[in-house]
Amino acid sequence: MEKRKLNNIGVETSLLGFGCMRFPVTENGMIDAMQSQAMIDYALAKGVNYIDTAYFYHEGESETFLGKALKKHDRQSYFLATKLPVWILKNRQETRKVVEEQLQRLNTEYIDFYLLHTLDRKKWDVVLKYDILSILEELREEGKIRYIGFSFHDEYDVFEKIIGYRNWDFCQIQLNYMDIEEQAGLKGYYLAENLGIPVIVMEPVRGGALASFSEEMNAKFKALDDLASIPSYALRHVGGLPNVKVVLSGMSSMDQVRDNIKTFASFAPLTKSEKQVIQEIREILQGRVQNRCTGCGYCMPCPQGVNIPENFKIWNKYHMYQKFEAIRFSWAGVGKRAKANHCIQCKLCEEKCPQKIKISEDMPRVWTDINEKRWK
Known part of the structure; x- marks a missing residue:
């Protein structure tokens, strides 16, 4: 050992x-x-x-x-x-x-x-x-x-x-x-x-x-x-x-x-060859990211209490690993009122997003993917 x-x-x-x-x-x-x-x-x-x-x-x-x-x-x-x-x-x-x-x-x-x-x-x-x-x-x-x-x-x-x-x-x-x-x-x-x-x-x-x-x-x-x-x-x-x-x-x-x-x-x-394969895997997983949210927080606060950066962070990881276990604890840690299903598509956040993300379109996808896709 x-x-x-x-x-x-x-x-x-x-x-x-x-x-x-x-x-x-x-x-x-x-x-x-x-x-x-x-x-x-x-x-x-x-x-x-x-x-x-x-x-x-x-x-x-x-x-x-x-x-x-x-x-x-x-x-x-x-x-x-x-x-x-x-x-x-x-x-x-x-x-x-x-x-x-x-x-x-x-x-x-x-x-x-x-x-x-x-x-x-x-x-x-x-x-x-x-x-x-x-x-x-x-x-x-x-x-x-x-x-x-x-x-x-x-x-x-x-x-x-x-x-x-x-x-x-x-x-x-x-x-x-x-x-x-x-x-x-x-x-x-x-x-x-x-x-x-x-x-x-x-x-x-x-x-x-x-x-x-x-x-x-x-x-x-x-x-x-x-x-x-x-x-x-x-x-x-x-x-x-x-x-x-x-x-x-x-x-x-x-x-x-x-x-x-x-x-x-x-x-x-x-x-060296093993590190190269790991880098290839990293690139494949990172290529599954759904949007370009950097977690800067400029979109916050949401008037409905939605934690926009945290929802996107979890959503992107869910798609990267395609396993619910990879996000189980972090998703449970998002308060009930802070989850994506409380977004009302008011678009106030989109005016402040430096990445120009269509937040009002992505939020429903976050909720649907995590609650319906259910990768094991």
Whole structure:
């Protein structure tokens, strides 16, 4: 198993990390304990030593399951990561209460990698308002957490502000070969590298969107190596960056575990020809974009409350990947009144759009495509 050294804190992690938000589930939606236990056991036996979960994964069941699943393994043989849901805190002291609850759920005396979960501009304001970092430092002194970092979901300028605030032990960003200019993106990766802050990557296969394409597109990968899986190229893409210390994969079957371990057991960065194929795939996907919205926001505010840029962003991604799973979370995150079906075609937004987009014509298409086309 490929290992990477986090020089600033002096530990060595497996390049493949086990993300625990997509365990197989039973018919009633609960974690399938037997299958998931076998997957965890196999991964640890093959050298995976980074296990990542969070307070709300599997509706709070993930941490509790891991507390049982990891009990039979030597606590020194793996690093355990979980996250603080900043958005549920009502005061400063609730931080300690949540951490104590997580320690109990996880059946452990300490958490190795502790993250402020899914930081954005608003959540960062909460962190500062309640001085949460000082509480985490107290918990570190008490031996209950070891390393302090954050996971991130917002624009680059917010990332720049947060990562420059202190000397973080690590940070976690979304990165894959399609999202190099979104959120922190590749620019954020290089900033972290320059600051000497190790990077952990989430969504390297973009929630499965980069796991399989059309037969014609899949054939481009198979021509390179008929035995290599298509997701392995996405994993190797981010794993080839030297300051990426862990690539998280939310594995949901033993087949996925085995395939990912195969990729990282004899890890090799992408070759020139492989990078060329990925660039071809990028161009094909980007060619499916439905309009030229840049997200500038000049069209806002909409008098009906429609979030025009966000609707277009999601719509374009839906057509790019042709999978509802690729937009499921972001579409759910758009408020009911902010969705495209509330557009009344008043065209006030079109007068302000620098791209001259026919917004009044595209909005009905957004609603129809997402709710009726239903690519799986």
